[in-house]
Amino acid sequence: MRVDVLTLFPEMFDGVFSSSILGKARDKGLVSLNAINFRQYAGNKHGTVDDTPYGGGGGMVLKPEPIFTAVEDLLANRSDQESAPRIILMCPQGETFTQKKAEELSKEEHLIFICGHYEGYDERIRQHLVTDELSIGDYVLTGGELPAMVVVDSVVRLLPGVLGNETSAVTDSFSTGLLEYPHYTRPPEFRGMKVPDVLLSGHHANIEAWRRQQSLLRTLERRPELLEEAELTDKEREWLRKLQSDKS
Incomplete structure (x- = not known):
């Protein structure tokens, strides 16, 4: 370019x-x-x-x-x-x-x-x-x-080869229509604050499910208007409706 x-x-x-x-x-x-x-x-x-x-x-x-x-x-x-x-x-x-x-x-x-x-x-x-x-x-x-x-x-930063990790741009906030999920790194416990167990489990499917859920939750809390155009499954929409209903 x-x-x-x-x-x-x-x-x-x-x-x-x-x-x-x-x-x-x-x-x-x-x-x-x-x-x-x-x-x-x-x-x-x-x-x-x-x-x-x-x-x-x-x-x-x-x-x-x-x-x-x-x-x-x-x-x-x-x-x-x-x-x-x-x-x-x-x-x-x-x-x-x-x-x-x-x-x-x-x-x-x-x-x-x-x-x-x-x-x-x-x-x-x-x-x-x-x-x-x-x-x-x-x-x-x-x-x-x-x-x-x-x-x-x-x-x-979106050009091929620019970022060291090619998946970084794909998972950024807004790239999926949602805000990005929380990140953690070492140590697993710092001043009594622990990394969620699922991220230490090594179970990739569970980790991906947790990240998706956290992304939805963070978007709901901080930028709910983004959910209107985001690509969501029926199950995800029902889960979000339940969360909103519980809060009200």
């Missing part, structure tokens, strides 16, 4: 792209990670990338020329065999980013992220250039850099 991030602050990505899972993935050649300063595409001696909004109002708006030119430059050497990239605008107005979206994007060959600053984007960028608008939550940040880092991390 190739990931290009258009930003006014490429230095913000140096540590993120060279550390931990992302850094190892890049070192292994599993992903190309690039942060590009789109100010170099401003087309004027002052490097101006923003201007006041038509109609008045506070703040500055990112101009269309630098963004369009930067994307066109990234696509200039694309072969006919290469699929078109997903061009993603990080924006508070966008679709809320989810694990399902991460899984969808992980199947792409090329992702281009646009990180805005100031008051917003010229609407022509939104209407005629991007393929996706994403938000990581209902709050506003200074710019799109931190959200882009979140999305890139979430997507890249």
